[in-house]
Amino acid sequence: MGAGRSRDCRAGLSSNNACQKQNLRGQSPFRQGDFPISSILGIDPGTVATGWGLIEIARGAASCVAHGTIRSSPRERQEIRLRRIYRGLSEVIARYQPQAVSLEKVFFARDPQSALKLGQVRGVALLAAAENQVAVYEYSSAEIKKAAVGYGNASKEQVENMVRALLGLAGRVARDAADALAAALCHFHQHAFHGRVIAALARAQAQASAR
DSSP: OTTOEEEEOSTTSOTTTOOOOOOBOSSOOOOTTTSSOSEEEEEEOOSSEEEEEEEEEETTEEEEEEEEEEEOOTTSOHHHHHHHHHHHHHHHHHHHOOSEEEEEOOOOOSSHHHHHHHHHHHHHHHHHHHHTTOEEEEEOHHHHHHHHTSSTTOOHHHHHHHHHHHHTOOSOOOHHHHHHHHHHHHHHHHHHHHHHHHHHHHHHHHHHHHO
16 A cells, blocks of 8 residues: 555444544534534655644544554665655545645754755655645644644654544554644644634624624
8 A cells, every 4th residue: 555554543443453533622613514624634744754644523523534654665765765655645635535734844954964855755745735636734843742732842752642642542653643643633723723713803893893
């Protein structure tokens, strides 16, 4: 499978492969049908392991649909890794048809070569989304960590543990996939916050008009 190792979170799978499905409630003010998107694919780009995680939005709550990693050998040439990542992400997008992609913004690594290679991975992720006409939203690492854990300097282990707790995932989640799910949750929370602001402005305008 081009998408690499993956796990489906939905019901009907064996206990070894299924995630315990639990909703993340109380995070959004939207009623059913009000949330502008119904599924978000988070992507955590990496040259050796690229994580992905899909969440579903229903009744103002988020739940896990599937997650996985696309792995490459560090001995492979960069262009071979990029092809593998592109094909894997394209397969995930074609299979699950997310309505939005949430991607971590580029950061400035100490090693310029590492930063360049990571930028190339982000490029193929952007291309896979664009070719499937899926909108991309980008967030900083600190924003993603804050959305999942509550503060921007959280460790990968803390992100993994909190994502498992928030989405009720049974068993271990690969850290790259957990980071991807955190990116998806970040976009969900951002839209929920914007929805609260819009609703508050609408109420204020209605009250002003009624005077």
